[in-house]
Amino acid sequence: MALLHWLTSKQAIQAFSSFLFACLLAFTLQIFFFSPISPDSLERPSASCASILPPNNRLQGVTKLGEGFLKEPEDISVDKEGIIYTATRDGWIKRLYKNGSWENWKKLDGETLLGITTTKEVDLVVCDSAKGLLKVGENGVSVLTSHVNGSKIRFADDVIEASDGSLYFSVASTKFELHNWYLDVLEAKPHGQLLKYDPSSRETSIILEDLAFANGVAVSKDEDYLVVCETWKYRCLKYWLKGENKGKTDIFIENLPGAPDNINLAPDGSFWIAQIQLTTEGLEFVHKYKALKKFIATFPKLTALVNGVNQKAAVVNVAADGKITEKFDDSEGKVMKFVTTAIEFDDHLYLGSLNSNFIGRLPLKVA
Numbered sequence: 054m055a056l057l058h059w060l061t062s063k064q065a066i067q068a069f070s071s072f073l074f075a076c077l078l079a080f081t082l083q084i085f086f087f088s089p090i091s092p093d094s095l096e097r098p099s100a101s102c103a104s105i106l107p108p109n110n111r112l113q114g115v116t117k118l119g120e121g122f123l124k125e126p127e128d129i130s131v132d133k134e135g136i137i138y139t140a141t142r143d144g145w146i147k148r149l150y151k152n153g154s155w156e157n158w159k160k161l162d163g164e165t166l167l168g169i170t171t172t173k174e175v176d177l178v179v180c181d182s183a184k185g186l187l188k189v190g191e192n193g194v195s196v197l198t199s200h201v202n203g204s205k206i207r208f209a210d211d212v213i214e215a216s217d218g219s220l221y222f223s224v225a226s227t228k229f230e231l232h233n234w235y236l237d238v239l240e241a242k243p244h245g246q247l248l249k250y251d252p253s254s255r256e257t258s259i260i261l262e263d264l265a266f267a268n269g270v271a272v273s274k275d276e277d278y279l280v281v282c283e284t285w286k287y288r289c290l291k292y293w294l295k296g297e298n299k300g301k302t303d304i305f306i307e308n309l310p311g312a313p314d315n316i317n318l319a320p321d322g323s324f325w326i327a328q329i330q331l332t333t334e335g336l337e338f339v340h341k342y343k344a345l346k347k348f349i350a351t352f353p354k355l356t357a358l359v360n361g362v363n364q365k366a367a368v369v370n371v372a373a374d375g376k377i378t379e380k381f382d383d384s385e386g387k388v389m390k391f392v393t394t395a396i397e398f399d400d401h402l403y404l405g406s407l408n409s410n411f412i413g414r415l416p417l418k419v420a
């Protein structure tokens with residue numbers, strides 16, 4: 054009896070070790086042959102003073118505009134007449150008149166619209182992450198540019214017009230796309246670009262390369278520099294357009310409390326930067342281990358588990374000198390999560406999100 058027991062437990066151990074071995078083999082095969090990424094480790098920068106600012110949950114007090122009518126309004130722009138535009142996930146450009154009525158303005162063929170900007174000619178320029186840069190006007194839609202240096206523009210993300218008509222826009226990743234953008238974060242290798250479209254020559258050129266998920270783009274009040282945000286480096290760069298530093302790049306702000314998404318110039322010359330929660334709280338360690346990331350990247354469900362964007366929302370105001378002056382958040386994601394843009398207009402902040410069916414409006418001057 055004792056011998057039999059000893060034998061069966063020995064067999065059990067053997068069976069168990071074979072099972073473990075098989076798992077290990079499967080894990081290794083998965084990592085080395087099937088993983089879509091070849092990652093570097095990613096360390097979150099140390100907390101700056103602003104991250105220690107206590108939560109204020111001001112974003113829980115927003116008024117919801119167009120609720121139920123707007124599917125994931127990622128970016129917002131306001132024209133000279135105060136009409137508010139947004140691009141939605143179902144391919145619409147919708148606009149809000151000053152009298153409070155919404156209009157389904159133009160339907161675009163595609164579900165990959167991201168950053169938008171109104172331009173001087175009362176046209177709208179839209180980043181379509183599948184097609185490139187589009188121009189949308191009363192008379193229809195046209196593609197402004199779809200290629201740069203012989204390659205297809207893969208993941209146009211945000212755009213801004215300078216007063217000479219040049220359009221500066223970001224390419225978040227030349228490797229991944231909107232539907233699997235999080236793999237770019239897991240891979241943590243810089244595949245982003247800053248591009249420029251010149252309307253007179255109709256040429257597109259590469260201004261900066263090797264950016265860490267190039268996201269929001271804004272031009273300073275005096276147009277002496279441009280800011281481009283690098284999402285998973287938690288920083289934004291300053292690219293000089295004028296003066297003795299023309300063509301050079303500095304850091305505008307680093308160690309942001311969240312990962313920067315879109316950035317918009319405010320009337321006083323400061324900037325509003327949406328802050329996304331890139332990693333799930335408690336699972337930040339995942340980003341340090343290359344093999345673990347390779348494994349996770351092979352399963353969409355695991356990838357979603359480590360992505361923290363739907364946990365909360367935050368936006369910061371950064372003065373022209375690169376100092377944070379204000380932070381508004383929804384620390385529990387009760388009303389707004391995954392806020393991707395904040396734009397100031399008429400003493401209110403308008404907030405877009407990839408997890409909302411409305412635009413949030415927050416009064417900035419509280420009586």
Ligand SMILES: *[C@@H]1O[C@H](CO)[C@@H](O)[C@H](O)[C@H]1NC(C)=O
Pocket residue numbers: 150152153154
């Ligand atoms: C609001 O203004 C738009 C544009 O002028 C107009 O088409 C719409 O009918 C107006 N809505 C209301 C409720 O007055």
Ligand SMILES: *[C@@H]1O[C@H](CO)[C@@H](O)[C@H](O)[C@H]1NC(C)=O
Pocket residue numbers: 202203259
């Ligand atoms: C443009 O493409 C050529 C040929 O593929 C390549 O050698 C060059 O480095 C590219 N230029 C930039 C700025 O990426």
